[in-house]
Amino acid sequence: MMATAIQENGINSLSNGNLSHKVDEQNSSSPSEQSESIVKSEETTADNSETPEIDIVINNVVCSFSVRCHLNLRQIALHGSNVEYRRENGMITMKLRKPYTTASMWSSGKITCTGATSEPQAKVAARRYARCLQKLGFKTKFNNFRVVNVLGTCSMPFAIKITAFSERFKEHAEYEPELHPGVTYKLYNPKATLKIFSTGSITVTAPSVADVQAAIEHIFPLVYEFRKERTKEDILALQLKQRGVKRKRSFTHIDIEEQDYEEHFGDTSDEENYGSDESWD
Numbered sequence: 001m002m003a004t005a006i007q008e009n010g011i012n013s014l015s016n017g018n019l020s021h022k023v024d025e026q027n028s029s030s031p032s033e034q035s036e037s038i039v040k041s042e043e044t045t046a047d048n049s050e051t052p053e054i055d056i057v058i059n060n061v062v063c064s065f066s067v068r069c070h071l072n073l074r075q076i077a078l079h080g081s082n083v084e085y086r087r088e089n090g091m092i093t094m095k096l097r098k099p100y101t102t103a104s105m106w107s108s109g110k111i112t113c114t115g116a117t118s119e120p121q122a123k124v125a126a127r128r129y130a131r132c133l134q135k136l137g138f139k140t141k142f143n144n145f146r147v148v149n150v151l152g153t154c155s156m157p158f159a160i161k162i163t164a165f166s167e168r169f170k171e172h173a174e175y176e177p178e179l180h181p182g183v184t185y186k187l188y189n190p191k192a193t194l195k196i197f198s199t200g201s202i203t204v205t206a207p208s209v210a211d212v213q214a215a216i217e218h219i220f221p222l223v224y225e226f227r228k229e230r231t232k233e234d235i236l237a238l239q240l241k242q243r244g245v246k247r248k249r250s251f252t253h254i255d256i257e258e259q260d261y262e263e264h265f266g267d268t269s270d271e272e273n274y275g276s277d278e279s280w281d
Helices: 021-027 031-050 072-079 120-133 161-166 209-222 233-243 258-265 271-273
Strands: 054-067 083-086 090-095 101-106 110-116 143-155 173-175 183-188 191-196 201-206
Touching: 054 120, 054 209, 054 271, 072 083, 072 090, 090 120, 101 120, 110 120, 120 143, 143 258, 161 173, 161 183, 183 209, 191 209
Parallel strands: none
Antiparallel strands: 054 110, 054 143, 083 090, 090 101, 101 110, 143 201, 173 183, 183 191, 191 201
């Protein structure tokens, strides 16, 4: 699910290069009125170009529900499909391909489902898990469904001075660069926790999708004051994050062949005999 910032559209030129009919009416007016109208149109187009459009991507929706019956975990492990029995934790994990989710089931009948990308998709996955248990012979009843947690991410069109931001909002922001590279910002209305990074990416954890969107709308004017231009490293980090690849530390590897190694360090066959019992006889 994606949410975008609302912006007012000004008068745009047509695809063939001609302007709209409102410009023709301006040509018939006086020169002073034409200049004023041109200045106003330039201001509106400038405002529209400066107004950013932010996309919020929902990565994970966690929900919980109950089937109101006792679950025999051993029976589910023996006869169910895509099931993993974790006896030490007293639970079973079951997976679905469509929608791609994972459910944790306890013998009490409580089930939690993770991996969905929207609230309707999470409910569909929950009902399918209840149906799978029903096919295994359990008298299940779909009950107490609720969305527990939603994880969303977005990328600001600028980098953020997180050190100055954390000093400005000490009441809600926590920044420990030795422990975490981002600023932890907590909101109470709406209830949400935000991770703000210097690259401009923000991760939001909230009870619902609406709270995620409200948290982004709340934090945008605050971080806008501490904006800065992105460096090449920030752009590279964002590109790798969008591809789902974590940044790796760069090491210079030197490949040494066996002949070169023996030339520098000698033959290693004698070293292997040093640790054996025969070498001490």
